[in-house]
Amino acid sequence: NAGVTQTPKFRVLKTGQSMTLLCAQDMNHEYMYWYRQDPGMGLRLIHYSVGEGTTAKGEVPDGYNVSRLKKQNFLLGLESAAPSQTSVYFCASSAPLNRGDTQYFGPGTRLTVL
Amino acid sequence: AQSVTQLDSQVPVFEEAPVELRCNYSSSVSVYLFWYVQYPNQGLQLLLKYLSGSTLVKGINGFEAEFNKSQTSFHLRKPSVHISATAEYFCAVSDRNTGNQFYFGTGTSLTVIP
Numbered sequence: 001n002a003g004v005t006q007t008p009k010f011r012v013l014k015t016g017q018s019m020t021l022l023c024a025q026d027m028n029h030e031y032m033y034w035y036r037q038d039p040g041m042g043l044r045l046i047h048y049s050v051g052e053g054t055t056a057k058g059e060v061p062d063g064y065n066v067s068r069l070k071k072q073n074f075l076l077g078l079e080s081a082a083p084s085q086t087s088v089y090f091c092a093s094s095a096p097l098n099r100g101d102t103q104y105f106g107p108g109t110r111l112t113v114l
Numbered sequence: 115a116q117s118v119t120q121l122d123s124q125v126p127v128f129e130e131a132p133v134e135l136r137c138n139y140s141s142s143v144s145v146y147l148f149w150y151v152q153y154p155n156q157g158l159q160l161l162l163k164y165l166s167g168s169t170l171v172k173g174i175n176g177f178e179a180e181f182n183k184s185q186t187s188f189h190l191r192k193p194s195v196h197i198s199a200t201a202e203y204f205c206a207v208s209d210r211n212t213g214n215q216f217y218f219g220t221g222t223s224l225t226v227i228p
Contacts, residue, residue, distance in 0.1 A: 004157075031214065033215070033216075040123065040220060041220060042120075042204060042218045042219055042220035042221045043158075043204065043218040044218075045215055045216075048214070048215055050214050056214075058215065090157055090158070092158075096214075097146070097208045097209075097214060097215070097216070098210060098211065098212075100146045100163070100165040100208075100210075102148060102160045102163060103158075103206075103216055105150075105157035105158040105159070106157055107156060107157045108155075108156070108157055
């Protein structure tokens with residue numbers, strides 16, 4: 001049982017390049033999330049999904065796109081990377097939150113945009 | 115939307131001393147409350163959660179937290195800390211009825227001094 005995995009663990013991009021971060025979970029969770037973590041700002045929600053084929057914007061969605069084509073995967077895309085997107089990105093998954101379930105986090109992806 | 119305030123961004127404490135990390139949330143609607151811990155270069159792990167019932171909740175590693183509805187607080191405590199408790203701690207809230215996302219505080223960095 002791997003839980004939540006993220007690929008890649010580290011990445012360095014140049015301004016304007018694109019990339020996709022992959023999140024996979026093997027817990028059959030309905031809900032999946034993408035956060036970014038910056039010093040002094042805690043975790044900020046970028047996008048989330050409450051089921052296969054659905055996505056919704058979080059607190060800081062600009063510059064990112066997501067897709068949830070399969071229940072176990074949640075992809076985060078940066079179409080044209082900017083230095084402001086240098087951050088640590090965390091994926092999480094959970095059962096529906098109105099049951100009081102917790103979120104399970106991946107180990108993170110450290111992205112640097114030069 | 116909820117907001118979560120962690121009043122102390124950094125808390126230094128000597129080993130074997132007691133510690134309290136403070137958390138307040140904004141809304142009086144029914145909520146679930148969580149504390150997570152993040153060790154360096156890792157994802158977040160659940161410490162404890164409050165769903166209902168007794169307002170004193172016990173978690174892993176000897177931590178406990180008390181839910182105070184009137185003060186909308188959920189402070190985390192440990193009677194005696196070990197150096198291994200050095201980490202970042204996050205308080206989080208989800209709405210019982212409509213929740214499809216968590217709201218995180220900005221984190222408290224706990225440093226245990228030998």
